[in-house]
Amino acid sequence: MSNKQAVLKLISKRWISTVQRADFKLNSEALHSNATVFSMIQPTGCFHLGNYLGATRVWTDLCELKQPGQELIFGVADLHAITVPKPDGEMFRKFRHEAVASILAVGVDPEKASVIYQSAIPQHSELHWLLSTLASMGLLNRMTQWKSKSNIKQSTNGDYLVNDSDVGKVRLGLFSYPVLQAADILLYKSTHVPVGDDQSQHLELTRHLAEKFNKMYKKNFFPKPVTMLAQTKKVLSLSTPEKKMSKSDPNHDSVIFLNDEPKAIQKKIRKALTDSISDRFYYDPVERPGVSNLINIVSGIQRKSIEDVVEDVSRFNNYRDFKDYVSEVIIEELKGPRTEFEKYINEPTYLHSVVESGMRKAREKAAKNLADIHKIMGF
Amino acid sequence: MSNKQAVLKLISKRWISTVQRADFKLNSEALHSNATVFSMIQPTGCFHLGNYLGATRVWTDLCELKQPGQELIFGVADLHAITVPKPDGEMFRKFRHEAVASILAVGVDPEKASVIYQSAIPQHSELHWLLSTLASMGLLNRMTQWKSKSNIKQSTNGDYLVNDSDVGKVRLGLFSYPVLQAADILLYKSTHVPVGDDQSQHLELTRHLAEKFNKMYKKNFFPKPVTMLAQTKKVLSLSTPEKKMSKSDPNHDSVIFLNDEPKAIQKKIRKALTDSISDRFYYDPVERPGVSNLINIVSGIQRKSIEDVVEDVSRFNNYRDFKDYVSEVIIEELKGPRTEFEKYINEPTYLHSVVESGMRKAREKAAKNLADIHKIMGF
Known part of the structure; x- marks a missing residue:
């Protein structure tokens, strides 16, 4: 297997x-x-x-x-x-x-x-x-x-x-x-x-x-x-992580689309709402909805449990590195679909x-x- | 015309x-x-x-x-x-x-x-x-x-x-x-x-x-x-003239079907609920729903106004004659459709x-x- x-x-x-x-x-x-x-x-x-x-x-x-x-x-x-x-x-x-x-x-x-x-x-x-x-x-x-x-x-x-x-x-x-x-x-x-x-x-x-x-x-x-x-x-939405990520959200920075360019993805993740604890990243959807949403996204993409992802990101002690890591994971995953989407839509x-x-x-x-x-x- | x-x-x-x-x-x-x-x-x-x-x-x-x-x-x-x-x-x-x-x-x-x-x-x-x-x-x-x-x-x-x-x-x-x-x-x-x-x-x-x-x-x-x-x-229903005539009425005597035999029509009209005023027949849907329903049926069949039908039935002074007249009008009208129905259904x-x-x-x-x-x- x-x-x-x-x-x-x-x-x-x-x-x-x-x-x-x-x-x-x-x-x-x-x-x-x-x-x-x-x-x-x-x-x-x-x-x-x-x-x-x-x-x-x-x-x-x-x-x-x-x-x-x-x-x-x-x-x-x-x-x-x-x-x-x-x-x-x-x-x-x-x-x-x-x-x-x-x-x-x-x-x-x-x-x-x-x-x-x-x-x-x-x-x-x-x-x-x-x-x-x-x-x-x-x-x-x-x-x-x-x-x-x-x-x-x-x-x-x-x-x-x-x-x-x-x-x-x-x-x-x-x-x-x-x-x-x-x-x-x-x-x-x-x-x-x-x-x-x-x-x-x-x-x-x-x-x-x-x-x-x-x-x-x-x-x-x-x-x-x-x-x-x-x-x-x-x-969840990157800007209001109490709500589902949704296309109808007027703030398009809250949504990552399949055909977003890498630069746009990085910018949206950097703008994603998080919280004031800036040196530790762990999963607590009630107290830290923004950070937990990013951890959940990495877990889904890498098909890893939340615990494993929290383990992986424990090495980061600042938001820039943590968020850039999240962006890289998303950019890598969507590379194929973005190219295919542009092909098919034409x-x-x-x-x-x-x-x-x-x-x-x-x-x-x-x-x-x-x-x-x-x-x-x-x- | x-x-x-x-x-x-x-x-x-x-x-x-x-x-x-x-x-x-x-x-x-x-x-x-x-x-x-x-x-x-x-x-x-x-x-x-x-x-x-x-x-x-x-x-x-x-x-x-x-x-x-x-x-x-x-x-x-x-x-x-x-x-x-x-x-x-x-x-x-x-x-x-x-x-x-x-x-x-x-x-x-x-x-x-x-x-x-x-x-x-x-x-x-x-x-x-x-x-x-x-x-x-x-x-x-x-x-x-x-x-x-x-x-x-x-x-x-x-x-x-x-x-x-x-x-x-x-x-x-x-x-x-x-x-x-x-x-x-x-x-x-x-x-x-x-x-x-x-x-x-x-x-x-x-x-x-x-x-x-x-x-x-x-x-x-x-x-x-x-x-x-x-x-x-x-x-309306012949037996409970407050309700519409309807097939789902358990009492089938309240309904005259297109393929009812003349005998059956006559029997149903004779059993139709009317009232105690047995020598005059006029249209008063509130006080005389049963009689008015029969008058309305004749009016519809003969394409005559209610008033004209009331005029026509004023010659009757007993239920038997009035009701038999109503039966004849219905039987005559449904003669054609009944024969055709039997033909088509086969x-x-x-x-x-x-x-x-x-x-x-x-x-x-x-x-x-x-x-x-x-x-x-x-x-």
């Missing part, structure tokens, strides 16, 4: 937990031989470090591990993306292309994985409607994501303080977002879904809807997909062909499965 | 109200020369008198009046139907076929109108998702239909007494039903939508979403469809060919319009 690989605890078939914490580097036992892995990312343009470490790098690992019977479907969640209004159609189209270029740039192999646009496969929306006739409003009301995305205030213990006027302003799409996500996943009878921690609750809902459908129609049709949580903790025809071939395969499976679902339901 | 026709008040182009009360018998001025009329009915099996008078008879009138530039699309709303669970797939499939047989049996001409299954045209569900990212939860919360269908209690003045636990049990599909309805209508850029009074609020929402889309993308893409309210008031291949050809045409328009919508939005 190569030094990049770490052995995952042997998972006995009967006790497969519905939630797996993927190790830094997946190994072949993580998936059974005819697993179908499904995952998507929103098209917010070129990927940033959070997208890379939190989602798409696992896709690359899965491509490397892929066995003949397995199927990998990775997509651009452009139907989810419009739950936040995108009034500029041209800009949105550009973001979608950049997302595909980013997927290929991080190393996803279109020979091994189907790369798709969610919006180009009608069955996603069709199954969304069918599942929405099973999903109760009460269950959706308990989801937290639509509340956080609608900036609904939280009490000190983290509970959301929802009042009618807040809910009134929320758009139906944001509220029913997890049902579309369930449709995306179940449409391909997916068995494994790599997601970030914040999507865990939606995977619970997906399993619930799968079970409810199977029970109502007395068929064992949908498998209950396993949640594969990425090992790397959430990558080859729209190739990008188009990759997505077309990915969609041909995915459409076949989507059409077959939806036809089976329609038959069961009486359509 | 034939004696069946009544002249509609001339509608000046600028002041087209968004709501028209169709006359008993539509006339050619009701629709402009390139109108697109869209309407659907839920597949609850063979039509009953309420379906016939409240919805589908207008479709037949529209077929007779159709001018070359106009388009008529009438469908089976089978995606809407599953907002009330249908765990028996085979039964549901049978209901869908019976609905098509009923549409043809009442005289809708498949040469003049496209007869479709909603579920067989993916673009309905696709546009539903796109519009759900525009529809606010507050607006949907004010719709009354999901409350009445969820048996949510009403106060004496008719307001719904909605509490969280009630809403919690409601299924997302029932709550977002009007958004799918808006998608159905807007998908074909429909200009006129014949509906019953209880759907009027949903047509308001449809116009609101059309306007919101046009404004957000600065395009005059969707027309604002005109609501065409049927002239016949709601046909010709599944023909039914299939009618729907296939209707859907081919509708799919073409649906695919083109959705492609245009995708282009505007950036997909």
Whole structure:
């Protein structure tokens, strides 16, 4: 086993937990031989470090591990993306292309994985409607994501303080977002879904809807997909490390993009918010969110535990050296993806062909499965 | 102009109200020369008198009046139907076929109108998702239909007494039903939508979403469809004339089906709940709901005003004669549709060919319009 690989605890078939914490580097036992892995990312343009470490790098690992019977479907969640209004159609189209270029740039192999646009496969929306006739409003009301995305205030213990006027302003799409996500996943009878921690609750809902459908129609049709949580903790904003790193952050110094030049990366890391303890660097996300975020980024990139990274950086006694070390690690990791991204973004025809071939395969499976679902339901 | 026709008040182009009360018998001025009329009915099996008078008879009138530039699309709303669970797939499939047989049996001409299954045209569900990212939860919360269908209690003045636990049990599909309805209508850029009074609020929402889309993308893409309210008031249950006539009523004596034998019709009318005033028959829906319902049915069938029918029945001084008169009027009207229904229901291949050809045409328009919508939005 190569030094990049770490052995995952042997998972006995009967006790497969519905939630797996993927190790830094997946190994072949993580998936059974005819697993179908499904995952998507929103098209917010070129990927940033959070997208890379939190989602798409696992896709690359899965491509490397892929066995003949397995199927990998990775997509651009452009139907989810419009739950936040995108009034500029041209800009949105550009973001979608950049997302595909980013997927290929991080190393996803279109020979091994189907790369798709969610919006180009009608069955996603069709199954969304069918599942929405099973999903109760009460269950959706308990989801937290639509509340956080609608900036609904939280009490000190983290509970959301929802009042009618807040809910009134929320758009139906944001509220029913997890049902579309369930449709995306179940449409391909997916068995494994790599997601970030914040999507865990939606995977619970997906399993619930799968079970409810199977029970109502007395068929064992949908498998209950396993949640594969990425090992790397959430990558936070460099300027406000209480928040996720996000493209929508007005301060672009808080985000490291896949196609940032080395100079820009170094400048952003140097400007990253830290704290006044300037001679020791250790992991304490509550007291030292900024430093811990940088340590977490190095840990994710080097696929090392936090402890090992803290060990490595203990030799630094000033912010300049510590931060330049962090920059070097990021610059080295993104060298390949940045070059590939620039290449792909200037080859729209190739990008188009990759997505077309990915969609041909995915459409076949989507059409077959939806036809089976329609038959069961009486359509 | 034939004696069946009544002249509609001339509608000046600028002041087209968004709501028209169709006359008993539509006339050619009701629709402009390139109108697109869209309407659907839920597949609850063979039509009953309420379906016939409240919805589908207008479709037949529209077929007779159709001018070359106009388009008529009438469908089976089978995606809407599953907002009330249908765990028996085979039964549901049978209901869908019976609905098509009923549409043809009442005289809708498949040469003049496209007869479709909603579920067989993916673009309905696709546009539903796109519009759900525009529809606010507050607006949907004010719709009354999901409350009445969820048996949510009403106060004496008719307001719904909605509490969280009630809403919690409601299924997302029932709550977002009007958004799918808006998608159905807007998908074909429909200009006129014949509906019953209880759907009027949903047509308001449809116009609101059309306007919101046009404004957000600065395009005059969707027309604002005109609501065409049927002239016949709601046909009520024969046994509990406070409620709509409905197939789901456990007491089948309360419903007159298109394929009821004359004997059965007579028996049901004789058993219809009326009141103790047995020698005079006049229209007073509050005090005499049963008698008024029968008068309204005759008025709808004969395309006569309530007053004229009250005039006609003033000659009766006992229930037997009055009720037998009502039975005769119904039996005569349903003679044709009953024979046709029996014919069509035994010709599944023909039914299939009618729907296939209707859907081919509708799919073409649906695919083109959705492609245009995708282009505007950036997909």
